[in-house]
Amino acid sequence: MVTMLDVARCAGVSKSTVSRVLNNKNVVREEIKALVYKAIAETGYRPNLLAQQLATQKTSMIGLVITNEVYNGPFFSTLVYNAAKFCEQHDHRLIFADGKHSADEEINAIDFLVRMKCAGVMVYARHTPHAELEKIINESPMPVMILNQRLSVCPDRNIFIDHYRGGEIVMDYLLSQGHTHIAWIGGKMPSPSNTARQQAWRDNVHPDCAALVAQGDWSMESGYQAALTLIDGAAPFTAILAANDDMALGAIKALKDRGLRVPQDISVAGFDNAKIGHYFSPSLTTLDTPIEQMIQCAVEQIVGLSPDRPAQGLTGTLVIRDSVGPVPVLMPN
Amino acid sequence: MVTMLDVARCAGVSKSTVSRVLNNKNVVREEIKALVYKAIAETGYRPNLLAQQLATQKTSMIGLVITNEVYNGPFFSTLVYNAAKFCEQHDHRLIFADGKHSADEEINAIDFLVRMKCAGVMVYARHTPHAELEKIINESPMPVMILNQRLSVCPDRNIFIDHYRGGEIVMDYLLSQGHTHIAWIGGKMPSPSNTARQQAWRDNVHPDCAALVAQGDWSMESGYQAALTLIDGAAPFTAILAANDDMALGAIKALKDRGLRVPQDISVAGFDNAKIGHYFSPSLTTLDTPIEQMIQCAVEQIVGLSPDRPAQGLTGTLVIRDSVGPVPVLMPN
DNA sequence: GTGAAAGCGCTAACAG
DNA sequence: CTGTTAGCGCTTTCAC
Numbered sequence: 001m002v003t004m005l006d007v008a009r010c011a012g013v014s015k016s017t018v019s020r021v022l023n024n025k026n027v028v029r030e031e032i033k034a035l036v037y038k039a040i041a042e043t044g045y046r047p048n049l050l051a052q053q054l055a056t057q058k059t060s061m062i063g064l065v066i067t068n069e070v071y072n073g074p075f076f077s078t079l080v081y082n083a084a085k086f087c088e089q090h091d092h093r094l095i096f097a098d099g100k101h102s103a104d105e106e107i108n109a110i111d112f113l114v115r116m117k118c119a120g121v122m123v124y125a126r127h128t129p130h131a132e133l134e135k136i137i138n139e140s141p142m143p144v145m146i147l148n149q150r151l152s153v154c155p156d157r158n159i160f161i162d163h164y165r166g167g168e169i170v171m172d173y174l175l176s177q178g179h180t181h182i183a184w185i186g187g188k189m190p191s192p193s194n195t196a197r198q199q200a201w202r203d204n205v206h207p208d209c210a211a212l213v214a215q216g217d218w219s220m221e222s223g224y225q226a227a228l229t230l231i232d233g234a235a236p237f238t239a240i241l242a243a244n245d246d247m248a249l250g251a252i253k254a255l256k257d258r259g260l261r262v263p264q265d266i267s268v269a270g271f272d273n274a275k276i277g278h279y280f281s282p283s284l285t286t287l288d289t290p291i292e293q294m295i296q297c298a299v300e301q302i303v304g305l306s307p308d309r310p311a312q313g314l315t316g317t318l319v320i321r322d323s324v325g326p327v328p329v330l331m332p333n
Numbered sequence: 334m335v336t337m338l339d340v341a342r343c344a345g346v347s348k349s350t351v352s353r354v355l356n357n358k359n360v361v362r363e364e365i366k367a368l369v370y371k372a373i374a375e376t377g378y379r380p381n382l383l384a385q386q387l388a389t390q391k392t393s394m395i396g397l398v399i400t401n402e403v404y405n406g407p408f409f410s411t412l413v414y415n416a417a418k419f420c421e422q423h424d425h426r427l428i429f430a431d432g433k434h435s436a437d438e439e440i441n442a443i444d445f446l447v448r449m450k451c452a453g454v455m456v457y458a459r460h461t462p463h464a465e466l467e468k469i470i471n472e473s474p475m476p477v478m479i480l481n482q483r484l485s486v487c488p489d490r491n492i493f494i495d496h497y498r499g500g501e502i503v504m505d506y507l508l509s510q511g512h513t514h515i516a517w518i519g520g521k522m523p524s525p526s527n528t529a530r531q532q533a534w535r536d537n538v539h540p541d542c543a544a545l546v547a548q549g550d551w552s553m554e555s556g557y558q559a560a561l562t563l564i565d566g567a568a569p570f571t572a573i574l575a576a577n578d579d580m581a582l583g584a585i586k587a588l589k590d591r592g593l594r595v596p597q598d599i600s601v602a603g604f605d606n607a608k609i610g611h612y613f614s615p616s617l618t619t620l621d622t623p624i625e626q627m628i629q630c631a632v633e634q635i636v637g638l639s640p641d642r643p644a645q646g647l648t649g650t651l652v653i654r655d656s657v658g659p660v661p662v663l664m665p666n
Numbered sequence: 667g668t669g670a671a672a673g674c675g676c677t678a679a680c681a682g
Numbered sequence: 683c684t685g686t687t688a689g690c691g692c693t694t695t696c697a698c
Contacts, residue, residue: 001474003691014669019693029667044472049448050387051691054674059383061428068418077410085401088431093445095394096417096427112426115382139377141334220612253612276609279553279586336675347685352677362683384675387690 002043011039022047053117062092062302063113063121065106067099073218073246074274075291082292083122086299092119103127107136114140120302122147122295126190145298145310149192155309159297162313163193166287167200169318170241170269173285175204178327179239179267183212185226185251187243194243197271201241212237216247223250231258238266238327245270245277245286252280252323263325273319282322290314335376344372355380386450395425395635396446396454398439400432406551406579407607408624415625416455419632425452436460440469447473453635455480455628459523478631478643482525488642492630495646496526499620500533502651503602506618507572508537511660512600514568516545518559518575518584527576530604534574545570549580556583564591571599571660578603578610578619585613585656596658606652615655623647 008015013032021028021036028036039045053059064083066076080094087094095118097109106125113121114136120143123133130151137144137157144157151158174182184201187194202210214229216222223242227250230240240255242248248270252262260266262282270277270286277284293314300306341348346365354361354369361369372378386392397416399409413427420427428451430442439458446454447469453476456466463484470477470490477490484491507515517534520527535543547562549555556575560583563573573588575581581603585595593599595615603610603619610617626647633639 001691005691015692016670016694017668020668023693025694026667032667046444046448048387048450048691049445050383050392050450051674052693054381054383054387054676054690055692055694057674074410076414077407080413081409084429084431087429088433094429096420096429098417098421100421111379112382115379117381117383220608224612249609249612253614256614275553276582279557279582281586281589281614334675338675348675349677349686350684353684356677358678359683365684381675384690385677387674387692388676388678390690 001048002045004045004047007036007039007043007045010043011035057117059117059119060092061095061116061118062087062299063095063097063110063116063118064124065097065099065109065113065121066124067101067106067126073244074276075218075244075272075289078272078291079124079295082295083299086296090299090303090305092299092303099123099125099127101127103129103132107132110136110144114142114144118142120145120298122298122302124148126192143302145301147294147298155312156301158312159294159301159310160312160314161193161289161294162315163196164200165313165315166271166289167197168204169315170271170287171200171204173318173320174239174241174267174269174324177239177267177324180206180327181209181212181235181237182206182239182241183209183214183230183235183237185214185216185223185230185240185242185247187247188217193271197243209235209237211235216243216250218244218246220246220250220253223247224254225250227251227254228258231255231260239324240266240268242268242270245272245274245284248284248286248323249274249276249280252282252284263323265328267324267327269324273316277319277321280323285321285324286319287316288319289316334381335378337378337380340369340372340376340378343376344368390450392450392452393425394428394449394451395420395632396428396430396443396449396451397457398430398432398442398446398454399457400434400439400459406577407609408551408577408605408622411605411624412457412628415628416632419629423632423636423638425632425636432456432458432460434460436462436465440465443469443477447475447477451475453478453631455631455635457481459525476635478634480627480631483645488645489634491645492627492634492643493645493647494526494622494627495648496529497533498646498648499604499622500530501537502648503574503604503618503620504533504537506651506653507574507600507602507657510572510600510657512572513539513660514542514545514570515539515572515574516542516547516563516570518547518549518556518563518573518580520576520580521550526604530576542568542570544568549576549583551577551579553579553583553586556580557587558583560584560587561591564588564593572657573599573601575601575603578605578607578617581617581619581656582607582609582613585615585617595656598661600657600660602657606649610652610654613656618654618657619652620649621652622649
């Protein structure tokens with residue numbers, strides 16, 4: 001491996017001079033500069049970023065911790081896509097650490113990124129208790145931003161989406177269409193999004209519906225199964241609200257497979273506004289979750305672009321499409 | 334920031350002793366070990382990974398360069414999900430660099446990862462000429478694995494999928510259903526997958542179909558538009574083959590919107606076996622691309638688990654579902 | 667302007 | 683077993 005010293009020798013100057021021309025520090029004489037560049041080209045020198053970052057005490061990496069339960073759905077895709085996009089936009093690089101499926105593993109993942117001296121780290125966690133997160137935030141030399149869950153402390157390290165309000169928005173729409181008996185398909189717990197959305201459902205739905213709950217795990221398949229359970233249950237309903245679009249889509253397939261029409265017989269709505277929802281039949285009514293905004297906000301906070309407190313309580317907007325219709329006159333179930 | 338020296342002082346030992354207990358080198362006396370652990374706890378010491386990696390000359394990061402054109406579809410999602418999964422499986426971390434949309438930017442991204450001293454880097458590029466890639470492979474001290482395109486050199490740094498053969502498999506099936514007039518919806522160029530698949534289409538389709546080509550950019554929307562163009566064109570056809578599932582799904586929506594039934598009037602097939610294909614109506618016939626295998630192979634090659642030459646010429650398997658049917662007796666168009 | 671020398675925080679001989 | 687001493691490759695005073 002060719003180091004800065006090799007370049008220096010090759011150019012007949014000192015290490016510091018090479019460093020200077022590379023960093024445009026102090027004015028180096030033009031002729032020497034040329035010599036150095038020539039030597040760099042000849043030797044094929046590539047500065048070692050580990051060494052550089054150790055010396056300068058700063059890096060250009062932004063860490064992202066993510067529980068692998070959100071993996072591999074449109075939500076994950078959007079999250080990562082936007083994280084990478086905004087990082088690059090600010091000349092940083094995204095580095096990943098898998099939070100897997102326990103508090104210990106999440107904490108480990110954060111620890112890795114902190115010890116890598118990332119410029120900042122974004123945490124999309126599920127299991128770690130808030131007290132623990134708070135401790136990490138306070139002990140870490142770089143900003144650690146907690147995404148998608150509301151902390152009672154450290155508001156400037158916290159960007160969350162108001163999923164309760166989001167749930168209300170969708171429920172309001174469902175109610176406005178005359179639905180009173182609305183079933184709920186939940187995502188995998190623990191999850192702040194799921195909890196809040198479910199609460200919004202519970203608080204707004206007819207009290208008879210308490211039993212109209214089926215548990216999924218965010219995947220289409222689980223939505224499919226959950227819907228079957230609901231259909232086979234005793235309680236009648238005219239609409240299904242699923243905690244995300246994937247499950248809503250799975251549910252629609254289940255309804256169709258059982259000969260039920262959407263939305264004529266049963267209406268279905270979801271959350272997150274996955275792209276496919278527009279192309280599905282029927283196209284999916286959903287809440288557009290402001291993931292992009294959330295990530296942008298986090299990245300800008302880390303790179304120090306937005307001096308003020310990060311945006312909080314983002315809600316998202318309702319996307320009305322075909323999967324929700326007026327309540328049918330006769331309950332089919 | 335608390336360093337190893339602080340811990341050493343706190344425990345009343347030398348730096349090397351601390352290092353030893355941390356790395357389980359040489360047997361350190363139990364009582365001293367305890368002292369050190371106590372000091373670590375007291376000081377809240379967190380080892381600096383940059384320093385450690387600089388000193389040991391090895392890192393636990395695996396780099397991934399990816400052109401941002403594949404971003405944000407199911408293909409991207411699967412790629413990143415699996416990359417992260419296999420990295421973690423081998424106790425490594427995934428680090429990202431965006432290849433954006435030009436050869437220069439791709440090379441830059443690779444360079445960053447190389448200079449970060451990643452254990453290895455995986456390159457999913459589109460624009461960089463092979464000669465350039467070859468040069469990078471040879472000059473880099475760590476394995477640089479080129480994914481999804483066939484290099485004429487460096488076979489052990491190259492894992493590709495035989496998209497031509499994959500294309501043939503789908504075409505064979507379409508032909509076996511009696512289709513002769515098959516339209517093609519292509520992805521964004523340049524792309525090795527697209528080129529090879531399109532070639533397979535061209536080599537197997539009826540010569541009359543040369544004009545039955547529409548250009549997309551891999552997105553559902555572009556598939557939708559491409560299908561409209563095809564429908565509005567003069568040439569008749571009974572099937573559409575799209576270079577990926579997203580475009581196939583967009584195309585199906587376009588056909589439906591124009592009152593055409595799939596597959597009764599027009600059959601549609603895609604590539605990649607996106608999860609949603611199973612839930613769509615009609616469910617999508619597609620080729621399951623072995624992305625997971627490709628990534629697994631790359632990661633194992635990097636961590637030195639598979640001593641032999643990496644797998645090459647993976648093809649994938651046909652997933653037969655409902656979007657392709659027998660050719661209709663009367664061409665609808 | 668440029669070079670020498672002292673770090674950044676850690677590991678790895680080498681003595682003892 | 684443990685401490686001392688050099689590095690790893692780069693930046694950054696501080697003199698000249």
